[in-house]
Amino acid sequence: MKSGHEAAEITASGIGKAYGDFHALRDISLTIGSGEFLTLLGPSGSGKSTFLMILAGFETPTSGTLRKNGADITGVPAEKRAFGMVFQGYALFPHMTVEQNIAFPLQVQGRADADIKRSVNTIIDRVGLRGHEKKRPSGLSGGQQQRVALARALVFEPSVLLLDEPFSALDKNLRSSMQEEVRRLHQETGTTFVFVTHDQSEALALSTRIGIFNHGQLQQIGTPKDVYERPANRFVAEFLGDVNFLSLSGVKATADGAEGLFEGHPMRISAPGQFVSEHFAIRPEHMVMFEQAPAEGNMLKAEIGDITYLGAETRFGLKTPGGIDLVLQMPTREVKSAFQPGRQVWAGWPANQGFFL
Amino acid sequence: MKSDRLKPALLLGPLVLFLGLAYLVPFLGVMQWSVTLPETGFSQYGKAVSDPLIQSVFLRTFRICLIVTLCAVAAAYAIAYVWVRGTPAQRLVTELCILIPFWISVLTRAFGWVALLSNRGLINTWLQAAGIISEPLTMVRNEFGVVLGMMHFLIPFAVFPIASAMRSLDERVFLAARGMGASRLRIFWSIFVPMTLPGILGAGLMVFVFALGFFITPAILGGGRSVMIAELIYLRLFQSPDWGLGAAISVILMLIVGALLVLMLRLVRPNKMLG
Amino acid sequence: MKPTPIAVFLAFTVALFLLLPLIAVVPVSFTPARFLSMPTDVWSLRHYQALLDNPAWLQSIWLSLRIGILSSVIATLLALMFSLGIWMFRPWFGSLLFGFVLLPMVAPPVVSAITLYFFLTTLSKVNDVVAYDTWVGVAIAHAVMIAPFAVVMVTVALAQVDRRIDLAARGFGASVSQRVFKVILPNIKFGVFTAFFLSFVLSWEEIGVTLFITSVDAVTLPRMMWMGLRDNIDPAIAAISVILIIIVITVILAKTAVTFKLSRKT
Numbered sequence: 001m002k003s004g005h006e007a008a009e010i011t012a013s014g015i016g017k018a019y020g021d022f023h024a025l026r027d028i029s030l031t032i033g034s035g036e037f038l039t040l041l042g043p044s045g046s047g048k049s050t051f052l053m054i055l056a057g058f059e060t061p062t063s064g065t066l067r068k069n070g071a072d073i074t075g076v077p078a079e080k081r082a083f084g085m086v087f088q089g090y091a092l093f094p095h096m097t098v099e100q101n102i103a104f105p106l107q108v109q110g111r112a113d114a115d116i117k118r119s120v121n122t123i124i125d126r127v128g129l130r131g132h133e134k135k136r137p138s139g140l141s142g143g144q145q146q147r148v149a150l151a152r153a154l155v156f157e158p159s160v161l162l163l164d165e166p167f168s169a170l171d172k173n174l175r176s177s178m179q180e181e182v183r184r185l186h187q188e189t190g191t192t193f194v195f196v197t198h199d200q201s202e203a204l205a206l207s208t209r210i211g212i213f214n215h216g217q218l219q220q221i222g223t224p225k226d227v228y229e230r231p232a233n234r235f236v237a238e239f240l241g242d243v244n245f246l247s248l249s250g251v252k253a254t255a256d257g258a259e260g261l262f263e264g265h266p267m268r269i270s271a272p273g274q275f276v277s278e279h280f281a282i283r284p285e286h287m288v289m290f291e292q293a294p295a296e297g298n299m300l301k302a303e304i305g306d307i308t309y310l311g312a313e314t315r316f317g318l319k320t321p322g323g324i325d326l327v328l329q330m331p332t333r334e335v336k337s338a339f340q341p342g343r344q345v346w347a348g349w350p351a352n353q354g355f356f357l
Numbered sequence: 358m359k360s361d362r363l364k365p366a367l368l369l370g371p372l373v374l375f376l377g378l379a380y381l382v383p384f385l386g387v388m389q390w391s392v393t394l395p396e397t398g399f400s401q402y403g404k405a406v407s408d409p410l411i412q413s414v415f416l417r418t419f420r421i422c423l424i425v426t427l428c429a430v431a432a433a434y435a436i437a438y439v440w441v442r443g444t445p446a447q448r449l450v451t452e453l454c455i456l457i458p459f460w461i462s463v464l465t466r467a468f469g470w471v472a473l474l475s476n477r478g479l480i481n482t483w484l485q486a487a488g489i490i491s492e493p494l495t496m497v498r499n500e501f502g503v504v505l506g507m508m509h510f511l512i513p514f515a516v517f518p519i520a521s522a523m524r525s526l527d528e529r530v531f532l533a534a535r536g537m538g539a540s541r542l543r544i545f546w547s548i549f550v551p552m553t554l555p556g557i558l559g560a561g562l563m564v565f566v567f568a569l570g571f572f573i574t575p576a577i578l579g580g581g582r583s584v585m586i587a588e589l590i591y592l593r594l595f596q597s598p599d600w601g602l603g604a605a606i607s608v609i610l611m612l613i614v615g616a617l618l619v620l621m622l623r624l625v626r627p628n629k630m631l632g
Numbered sequence: 633m634k635p636t637p638i639a640v641f642l643a644f645t646v647a648l649f650l651l652l653p654l655i656a657v658v659p660v661s662f663t664p665a666r667f668l669s670m671p672t673d674v675w676s677l678r679h680y681q682a683l684l685d686n687p688a689w690l691q692s693i694w695l696s697l698r699i700g701i702l703s704s705v706i707a708t709l710l711a712l713m714f715s716l717g718i719w720m721f722r723p724w725f726g727s728l729l730f731g732f733v734l735l736p737m738v739a740p741p742v743v744s745a746i747t748l749y750f751f752l753t754t755l756s757k758v759n760d761v762v763a764y765d766t767w768v769g770v771a772i773a774h775a776v777m778i779a780p781f782a783v784v785m786v787t788v789a790l791a792q793v794d795r796r797i798d799l800a801a802r803g804f805g806a807s808v809s810q811r812v813f814k815v816i817l818p819n820i821k822f823g824v825f826t827a828f829f830l831s832f833v834l835s836w837e838e839i840g841v842t843l844f845i846t847s848v849d850a851v852t853l854p855r856m857m858w859m860g861l862r863d864n865i866d867p868a869i870a871a872i873s874v875i876l877i878i879i880v881i882t883v884i885l886a887k888t889a890v891t892f893k894l895s896r897k898t
Binding site: 364365367368369371372373375376379380381382383384386387390432433435436438439440442443444447449450451452453454455456457458460461462463464465466467468469470471472473475477478479482508509512513541566569570571572573576577586587590591594595603604607610611614618 | 634635636639640642643644645646647648649650651652653654655656657659660667668669670710711713714716717718720721723729732733735736738739740741742743744745746747748749750751754772773775776779783808833836837839840843844854857858861862865869870873876877880881883884885888
């Protein structure tokens with residue numbers, strides 16, 4: 001099956017979309033590699049969906065060009081692009097059965113009936129819809145509708161599959177099993193997947209790379225580890241998860257990073273190749289809590305404020321003597337009974353954790 | 358990309374062309390009549406504005422339409438309220454009473470009022486049989502009959518926008534108000550009515566516009582005695598052939614209705630009217 | 633917040649007001665007299681008999697049927713194409729066009745009547761098919777009047793359709809006709825049927841415009857009733873009215889029963 005899909009490489013250069021004075025997108029340039037799983041992540045209104053609509057051909061950009069394997073497709077309408085697409089809310093044809101829905105793209109392409117039947121049968125097995133072929137979408141559960149939408153978008157072996165917030169209507173458990181399913185389909189088909197979501201954990205879990213959008217601009221693009229641990233700016237850092245900001249004084253660049261002071265505590269940060277500033281940031285789960293000052297690494301003194309139990313994890317609100325509020329998160333099983341509100345503790349982290357902004 | 362422009366045109370074109378040829382162009386022709394018959398110039402407009410007879414018809418039309426609009430909207434509000442918020446049985450009964458007259462032809466409905474109100478009609482026959490009156494009461498071929506007949510015609514039209522405004526209300530608002538200790542009367546007058554005001558205004562303007570250009574019911578129930586503006590146009594065209602004047606009055610009527618419609622679009626967003 | 637007894641009383645008074653004239657027609661239709669009156673001792677079917685005996689009534693019914701079908705087919709077809717065009721392509725001038733095609737609905741009936749009178753009398757000079765006082769002429773004029781209603785009905789039906797199913801079809805490479813016939817129409821067929829039905833009823837009942845554009849040849853049923861209403865009121869009008877009222881009530885009750893059944897099912 002892998003051979004059937006001709007995965008394509010898409011290059012966007014300088015894509016912009018303006019509605020009058022309002023710029024929904026500004027100067028988006030990126031390359032979606034063949035066979036990649038790229039997630040477009042951002043809050044609502046950030047332009048990620050507009051960009052997906054431009055990729056699909058439902059919208060034409062007001063500036064820039066779009067290429068597929070080098071050929072300019074900027075003005076090619078959706079009908080001629082033949083990208084598979086999974087819509088938010090699935091957009092299944094309510095008057096057709098599961099089988100008919102899945103067969104639709106093939107019929108439109110004018111394939112022979114026997115050929116259509118074979119392809120539909122294969123994909124029905126593959127997404128686990130056997131036994132539901134004759135049902136209409138209204139008779140299916142959310143997860144089953146989701147599978148039909150995926151099957152319909154993949155059945156004609158498109159070179160690119162676009163997914164617009166496909167899981168937003170599913171509950172949490174179904175969501176993770178469908179995520180698993182999508183990842184499997186991506187590996188099996190080898191098709192280029194472009195996935196839009198506003199859910200950062202979904203993006204981190206699924207993607208080979210993530211493009212983060214805000215205010216119509218691409219803020220950063222990189223692997224999940226890159227964007228999470230080396231965010232390009234404060235927006236990216238905060239959008240992907242909680243983060244503590246520490247203002248350092250007397251910052252000096254060193255051979256492999258920087259040195260500085262925070263509330264009198266010396267800080268040594270090893271960050272080879274990164275730019276250096278007094279704005280240092282560290283994620284809550286990268287800090288460890290100690291009853292006594294640890295022997296090595298960076299550390300600061302703080303008092304425990306409120307404690308929030310999250311199940312597997314526990315979250316501590318901390319206040320430094322200088323009055324800065326911090327958040328620390330650790331596995332619940334590592335929480336010691338001594339960690340009670342009002343208690344003076346130490347928060348520490350290795351020199352290679354954290355980043356400058 | 359040429360075919361992409363062509364396809365919308367193929368779908369949109371036929372109706373636009375049809376109405377352009379069968380409606381817009383002829384209307385321009387009517388406008389031409391108004392300034393060329395019997396002689397070129399705006400003399401027919403001058404006559405339409407200054408002739409005391411035509412002035413009195415315009416005034417009567419506005420007076421009747423205003424009365425009808427107020428009564429019809431009030432009645433529609435009452436029935437719409439129970440239709441939207443009553444018990445299932447109440448809803449069913451009111452719905453049938455709204456829909457049945459709505460689908461019955463205007464002629465049948467006007468005739469129903471004749472059968473009810475005329476000298477040998479239902480009411481006069483009963484009142485005389487009961488010995489309450491000796492001479493039949495005159496209830497048709499005057500303004501009274503016209504107002505009743507027009508109200509009857511227009512109430513269902515007023516019900517729809519009002520009911521849709523009532524349906525769109527959020528029930529929790531009333532629960533909240535009750536939770537704050539407001540009485541039912543208080544909730545009705547200070548929350549329910551103000552929140553349905555757009556529907557009331559929309560219904561009122563719509564009914565008024567309908568009433569202005571309407572002539573079947575007034576012609577039948579007015580019996581030629583209380584002529585309204587639309588009937589006057591008919592008479593000018595077919596009884597005392599005076600096409601230029603008839604056309605001029607039509608154009609004036611169109612302008613008045615156009616102005617009211619613009620007002621309506623400002624007050625009520627049209628998508629709300631569609632329900 | 634349930635309606636108070638006073639509110640219910642007021643609403644039922646209005647309901648009675650709406651039904652009263654329809655009820656009043658019934659006894660009048662059974663009068664033995666030649667003029668409009670209440671039957672006193674004898675109830676007679678002579679006015680119902682008159683409907684059958686006078687060929688003019690049956691002719692007018694047959695004419696109204698033909699005009700109703702032709703005009704509603706034209707209006708529904710044109711309105712369907714137009715609404716689909718607006719919905720699928722969303723042209724920037726769409727709302728302008730939409731306003732234009734609604735003109736015959738919002739203009740005062742009498743203005744539409746004089747406009748269509750101008751239209752048909754002008755055409756009469758060059759042909760005698762689509763002309764003043766011909767059945768095709770009346771059907772065309774009715775189509776003008778009812779097309780806006782059909783546009784509204786179809787547009788309302790389209791508003792219920794999830795636009796993304798059309799996008800999905802486009803994404804799979806469907807042509808315009810495939811989108812229309814395979815995806816959109818199956819989802820609005822009920823709305824299209826409603827538009828056709830409403831169009832037919834509106835044409836069947838049309839009198840305002842018909843009065844202006846017919847004289848002695850194209851006498852539709854409403855025109856026939858109008859003639860019987862103007863001067864000496866003919867009780868045969870009561871008889872035909874009763875029949876029309878019964879038809880309407882039957883259809884509405886049947887529809888209510890069906891909706892009720894459907895709502896119980898789900």
